Amino acid sequence: DGGITQSPKYLFRKEGQNVTLSCEQNLNHDAMYWYRQDPGQGLRLIYYSQIVNDFQKGDIAEGYSVSREKKESFPLTVTSAQKNPTAFYLCASQRQIATNEKLFFGSGTQLSVL
Amino acid sequence: SQQGEEDPQALSIQEGENATMNCSYKTSINNLQWYRQNSGRGLVHLILIRSNEREKHSGRLRVTLDTSKKSSSLLITASRAADTASYFCVCAGNMLTFGGGTRLMVKP
Numbered sequence: 001d002g003g004i005t006q007s008p009k010y011l012f013r014k015e016g017q018n019v020t021l022s023c024e025q026n027l028n029h030d031a032m033y034w035y036r037q038d039p040g041q042g043l044r045l046i047y048y049s050q051i052v053n054d055f056q057k058g059d060i061a062e063g064y065s066v067s068r069e070k071k072e073s074f075p076l077t078v079t080s081a082q083k084n085p086t087a088f089y090l091c092a093s094q095r096q097i098a099t100n101e102k103l104f105f106g107s108g109t110q111l112s113v114l
Numbered sequence: 115s116q117q118g119e120e121d122p123q124a125l126s127i128q129e130g131e132n133a134t135m136n137c138s139y140k141t142s143i144n145n146l147q148w149y150r151q152n153s154g155r156g157l158v159h160l161i162l163i164r165s166n167e168r169e170k171h172s173g174r175l176r177v178t179l180d181t182s183k184k185s186s187s188l189l190i191t192a193s194r195a196a197d198t199a200s201y202f203c204v205c206a207g208n209m210l211t212f213g214g215g216t217r218l219m220v221k222p
Binding site: 103 | 154156159206211212215217
């Protein structure tokens with residue numbers, strides 16, 4: 001089955017620790033996105049990537065980092081600089097970065113601080 | 115900002131009733147998309163309506179777009195308990211931007 005896979009489903013971070021969230025897609029999509037969702041809220045864009053080895057900051061990039069070394073993979077690192085990391089993180093992909101293309105979402109990672 | 119704002123923020127109805135959710139936005143858009151999110155899950159694309167379209171149907175879903183009023187509505191007919199979810203409108207300008215969503219509860 002084609003799709004987008006996020007792991008782990010639940011993640012706990014200790015203070016001062018960096019953690020990495022995984023996102024893999026086998027849809028052959030060029031564009032990939034990371035969103036943060038706080039309880040009862042909408043989605044806010046953290047980072048996006050149009051193509052391999054390229055990525056751009058979204059609205060709330062501070063305290064986060066990404067890489068796009070392979071087309072299939074777009075991992076997100078939540079660094080110790082992110083002081084309020086507890087949230088639901090969603091990865092999405094798009095055939096190409098165009099607003100008339102729909103987004104395909106993973107099932108999300110819930111990050112909590114210990 | 116082109117961010118869509120959904121109204122109401124929460125809606126509770128009985129099974130079998132129709133559910134209507136509204137979305138307003140501020141600037142011109144290329145298209146508007148609606149997504150659904152079950153609790154604790156990712157979003158699923160429901161329907162896309164282009165700026166030159168006024169109405170679109172997909173099964174029990176009906177979406178309208180009024181570009182003069184900068185608003186859209188999503189109608190779910192004959193609702194079911196399984197329709198319980200959050201629904202987001204996504205405005206497509208330079209980027210896709212999400213509103214805060216409407217939380218729909220359909221009581222059996």
